Amino acid sequence: MKFSGKKTIVAAALCGFLAGNFASATTVNAGGLLGGLGSILKAGGIFWVVDQYGEELNTFINKLTSKYAVSEEYSTKVVPILAVGTKGYVGAAQISGPKSMVDQCQAALALEGDFLNRAFRIQALIPVDSKDPSKCQRVQGVGVSAKIDVAI
Numbered sequence: 001m002k003f004s005g006k007k008t009i010v011a012a013a014l015c016g017f018l019a020g021n022f023a024s025a026t027t028v029n030a031g032g033l034l035g036g037l038g039s040i041l042k043a044g045g046i047f048w049v050v051d052q053y054g055e056e057l058n059t060f061i062n063k064l065t066s067k068y069a070v071s072e073e074y075s076t077k078v079v080p081i082l083a084v085g086t087k088g089y090v091g092a093a094q095i096s097g098p099k100s101m102v103d104q105c106q107a108a109l110a111l112e113g114d115f116l117n118r119a120f121r122i123q124a125l126i127p128v129d130s131k132d133p134s135k136c137q138r139v140q141g142v143g144v145s146a147k148i149d150v151a152i
Contacts, residue, residue, distance in 0.1 A: 046080050046081075046090045046091060046092060046150065047080050047131070049092070049150065050078055050079065050080045050092050054077070054078040054079070054092075055078075057078045057092065057094070057148060058076055058077060058078045058094060061076070061078070061094045061145070061146045061148075062076060065145070065146070070096050070145070073098060073099075074096055074097055074098060074099070074102075075096070075097075075098075075099040075102045075103075076094055076095065076096045076102065076145065077094070077095055077102050077103075077105065078092050078093070078094050078095075078148065079092065079093060079094075079095055079105055079106060079107050079108055079127070080092055080093075080107050080108070080131065081093050081107065081108045081109075081110050081125065081147075082107050082108070082109050082110065082128075082131065082133045082136075083110045083112070084109065084110065084111055084112070084133055091147065091148055091149050091150060092147075092148040092150075093108040093125055093144045093146060093147050093148060094144070094145050094146035094148070095108060095127045095142050095143065095144055095145065096142070096143060096144075096145040097127075097139075097141050097142035097143060098141055098142075101139055101140070101141045101142045102142055104129050104139050104142075105127045105128065105129065105139050105142055106128065106129055106130050106131050106136075107127075107128050107130065107131045107136065108125045108126060108127055108128065108144055109125070109126045109127075109128045109133060109136060109138075110123055110124070110125055110126075111123070111124045111126065112124075125144040125147065126138050126144075127139045127142040127143065127144065
């Protein structure tokens with residue numbers, strides 16, 4: 001059975017959410033042996049959504065922002081967001097820049113922090129060359145042009 005369009009995205013996000021919650025409960029019962037399996041399953045759901053629908057999401061964002069389109073020398077692409085910091089949010093982002101540099105990007109690294117006794121919440125999105133946050137490097141000359149949240 002093949003899903004199409006928005007229903008598949010919602011189904012994938014829901015599966016990732018449910019699997020992540022199930023795995024989190026299992027982690028408690030296993031005495032911590034499974035570590036962050038819930039987070040891995042949630043992230044895997046987002047990676048799958050981006051792999052399956054990244055081009056469609058990218059086209060939609062480009063149409064949405066067509067009044068402010070990127071120049072002919074630039075390209076755009078949708079990549080997963082890797083979260084590091086105070087929260088564990090995972091989503092997707094559209095990146096833009098010179099095509100050769102955009103092609104190197106595999107993800108956007110999200111770094112979060114609070115400023116002035118939590119008066120400000122900061123989230124920096126950095127285009128990187130790997131989906132592994134421990135081994136990624138910033139891709140210079142590429143920026144984040146849109147953030148994509150998945151409703152669950």
